[in-house]
Amino acid sequence: MMDAAFAALTSERLVLRRFRPEDLDAFVAYRSDPEIARYQSWEAPYPPGQARQFLRELATIHPDTPGEWFQFAVALRTTDRLIGDCAAHVPADDPRQAEIGFTLAPEHHGHGYATEAVRRLLHYLLIERGKHRVSATCDDRNTRSAAVLERVGMRREGHLLQSTWSKDEWTNDLLYAVLHHEWPRVPDPP
Numbered sequence: 611m612m613d614a615a616f617a618a619l620t621s622e623r624l625v626l627r628r629f630r631p632e633d634l635d636a637f638v639a640y641r642s643d644p645e646i647a648r649y650q651s652w653e654a655p656y657p658p659g660q661a662r663q664f665l666r667e668l669a670t671i672h673p674d675t676p677g678e679w680f681q682f683a684v685a686l687r688t689t690d691r692l693i694g695d696c697a698a699h700v701p702a703d704d705p706r707q708a709e710i711g712f713t714l715a716p717e718h719h720g721h722g723y724a725t726e727a728v729r730r731l732l733h734y735l736l737i738e739r740g741k742h743r744v745s746a747t748c749d750d751r752n753t754r755s756a757a758v759l760e761r762v763g764m765r766r767e768g769h770l771l772q773s774t775w776s777k778d779e780w781t782n783d784l785l786y787a788v789l790h791h792e793w794p795r796v797p798d799p800p
């Protein structure tokens with residue numbers, strides 16, 4: 611499937627696009643919020659130098675690159691301002707599958723933006739990239755994340771006890787997934 615010049619995905623209120631240098635301050639701000647970082651792989655505060663390097667590396671990667679995580683900037687269509695991000699990982703040993711993640715700046719919670727972004731990302735992966743299965747995991751205390759995954763129609767497939775060592779403790783993960791043939795074929799409105 612050709613998609614060499616990936617630029618952006620749109621949904622009703624959002625654009626999922628590549629990061630730009632002007633997104634840096636907003637990205638560092640929400641990653642530096644301890645509540646946002648609580649169930650994530652990074653520590654708060656998140657150093658601007660690390661963020662700059664991370665965004666620089668993403669500039670040359672395609673979202674569907676086996677063995678890589680790709681981070682999509684999530685922005686409001688009306689302003690193009692960054693409100694969060696979502697991510698896709700395509701495993702090197704089976705690029706027919708993908709895993710996703712997502713984060714929103716706290717001031718943008720409660721409007722359904724994460725749900726809309728994840729729905730658009732799933733459509734991209736399952737229909738436009740033809741993935742067979744897309745999965746996601748979250749800490750079982752991360753109820754807002756689990757709610758997003760259930761709202762978009764992913765199936766809870768497992769409750770993995772003490773399966774991840776994170777921030778000095780063993781944590782329980784919820785596992786969610788959706789298969790290609792289960793995904794609605796109706797495209798999101800542009």
Ligand SMILES: CC(C)(COP(=O)(O)OP(=O)(O)OC[C@H]1O[C@@H](n2cnc3c(N)ncnc32)[C@H](O)[C@@H]1OP(=O)(O)O)[C@@H](O)C(=O)NCCC(=O)NCCS
Nearest residue numbers: 646649712713714719720721722723724725747748754755
């Ligand atoms: C996970 C996270 C993105 C969820 O954010 P969120 O604001 O709860 O999710 P949404 O943007 O989909 O918004 C859903 C809320 O908006 C409401 N809403 C308003 N308009 C809506 C619409 N058009 N569609 C759907 N929901 C809507 C919903 O009722 C829901 O409200 P509730 O929380 O009172 O039930 C956020 O908590 C976060 O960034 N957490 C830190 C990072 C993280 O842990 N990520 C997950 C790692 S696996």
